[in-house]
Amino acid sequence: MEHHIIAEMTEPGGSTLKEWHMVRGEQPESMCGRELDLSAQKLSSDAWGTDQARPFCHTCGALFLREVP
Known part of the structure; x- marks a missing residue:
């Protein structure tokens, strides 16, 4: 399965990074459920x-x- 990392910002459309999350494929939900x-x-x-x-x-x-693996 393809994974990628996507940024979560402190506010929608903001410029301050809160943290990075791992996502499976093109799902809009991170592996932790966000x-x-x-x-x-x-x-x-x-x-x-x-x-x-x-x-x-x-x-x-x-x-x-x-x-x-």
Whole structure:
């Protein structure tokens, strides 16, 4: 399954990052269950665990670790 990282902003359409979340495919819901704006900034799943994808949702990170080899 394809994963990618998407930004959650502090307010809709805002410019301040709250945290990054992992998403399966093109679902509008993150792995932790948050509804996200699909037009928000995205990163490749390869950015997981790097400084580029911090702060990262703890729940999404834990679930992602259990899904990828």
